[in-house]
Amino acid sequence: MKTLVTGGAGFIGSHIVDRLMNDGYSVIVVDDLSSGHLENVKPWLVDSKFRFVKCDLKEPTGWAEYFEGVDVVFHYAANPEVRVSVAEPRVHFDGNLQATFNVLEACRLFKVPLLLFASTSTVYGDAMQIPTLEDYTPLKPISVYGAIKLACETLISTYSRLYGLKSLMLRYANVVGPRMRHGVVVDFVGKLKVDPRRLEILGDGSQRKSYLYVEDAVEATLKALDYLMASDGSIEVFNVGSEDWISVREIADIVVEAMGLRGVEYVYKPATSDGKGWLGDVKYMLLDISRLKKATDWRPRLKSREAVWKTVESIL
Numbered sequence: 001m002k003t004l005v006t007g008g009a010g011f012i013g014s015h016i017v018d019r020l021m022n023d024g025y026s027v028i029v030v031d032d033l034s035s036g037h038l039e040n041v042k043p044w045l046v047d048s049k050f051r052f053v054k055c056d057l058k059e060p061t062g063w064a065e066y067f068e069g070v071d072v073v074f075h076y077a078a079n080p081e082v083r084v085s086v087a088e089p090r091v092h093f094d095g096n097l098q099a100t101f102n103v104l105e106a107c108r109l110f111k112v113p114l115l116l117f118a119s120t121s122t123v124y125g126d127a128m129q130i131p132t133l134e135d136y137t138p139l140k141p142i143s144v145y146g147a148i149k150l151a152c153e154t155l156i157s158t159y160s161r162l163y164g165l166k167s168l169m170l171r172y173a174n175v176v177g178p179r180m181r182h183g184v185v186v187d188f189v190g191k192l193k194v195d196p197r198r199l200e201i202l203g204d205g206s207q208r209k210s211y212l213y214v215e216d217a218v219e220a221t222l223k224a225l226d227y228l229m230a231s232d233g234s235i236e237v238f239n240v241g242s243e244d245w246i247s248v249r250e251i252a253d254i255v256v257e258a259m260g261l262r263g264v265e266y267v268y269k270p271a272t273s274d275g276k277g278w279l280g281d282v283k284y285m286l287l288d289i290s291r292l293k294k295a296t297d298w299r300p301r302l303k304s305r306e307a308v309w310k311t312v313e314s315i316l
């Protein structure tokens with residue numbers, strides 16, 4: 001199979017690339033290196049089955065020809081920073097929605113049969129039902145990032161209905177692991193390296209979310225692809241997460257313990273009256289993953305705590 005991974009030099013994308021290459025697929029990565037790094041795919045640069053294309057998907061031309069003959073597109077390129085989307089919405093509109101439209105046009109032009117899309121739990125907003133099912137309504141994202149991902153989902157499913165592109169949206173929880181460069185774990189480790197006696201925590205520390213180790217996320221993605229290839233295309237969305245959740249305060253404790261520190265003073269910095277870390281922060285997130293478990297034999301191997309612990313170790 002010939003595969004194409006947008007954002008393949010990024011955190012999750014590069015782990016998908018590793019898996020595809022190890023499984024014998026041929027892989028084209030299209031990435032503008034805005035947040036990704038060539039180093040993440042370095043082992044494959046000399047492999048004849050691998051090709052790296054440095055291109056900005058916001059630009060409608062100059063890269064679409066690489067979609068010719070591709071069997072499956074993994075669309076993972078995006079700016080993943082929720083906070084950026086609230087402060088500078090246009091960055092996300094251009095980078096995530098416009099780029100997705102351009103990717104869909106390339107798929108249409110070259111009749112790509114299959115597409116997997118990296119969506120997000122943030123499409124649910126502050127859900128009233130936890131764990132949250134894929135069918136949960138109303139979908140009310142509280143960040144521009146979540147709103148635009150939801151718009152991308154809608155556009156992709158319409159292209160599927162119109163042009164026969166079989167697609168699947170994977171709504172990931174927080175994915176953590178080696179090569180990640182943003183998010184709470186990276187933030188805590190970085191701060192404690194600078195000052196091992198004091199840790200500033202965004203929010204009141206009671207935010208509680210689900211964390212999925214990147215190897216589990218990749219395994220789920222490949223199982224979802226198998227499902228998509230065999231399916232009639234009627235299921236369009238899968239939640240992908242671990243089955244438990246932990247609080248930000250617990251994450252701080254894990255990081256402190258893993259770094260061998262003691263007596264660290266926690267300084268809480270809530271951005272909203274209900275204790276969120278920033279505007280657009282979903283305070284409680286746990287996904288119901290029974291749909292994916294029923295459709296495939298995928299099960300997350302690590303719980304949130306183990307996933308965070310292993311991530312801290314890899315950063316250190």
Ligand SMILES: NC(=O)c1ccc[n+]([C@@H]2O[C@H](COP(=O)([O-])OP(=O)(O)OC[C@H]3O[C@@H](n4cnc5c(N)ncnc54)[C@H](O)[C@@H]3O)[C@@H](O)[C@H]2O)c1
Pocket residue numbers: 006007008009010011012013030031032033034035036037055056057058075076077078079080095099118119120121171172173174175176
């Ligand atoms: N990390 C998470 O917890 C998480 C959770 C849910 C969904 N996601 C989604 O998964 C995908 C990957 O996230 P990540 O955490 O690996 O982020 P990342 O920043 O490490 O990877 C994104 C990649 O896309 C590339 N990119 C961005 N804009 C581009 C453009 N216009 N043209 C070409 N390349 C571009 C970047 O250079 C980078 O390599 C994103 O779509 C993100 O929204 C991530």
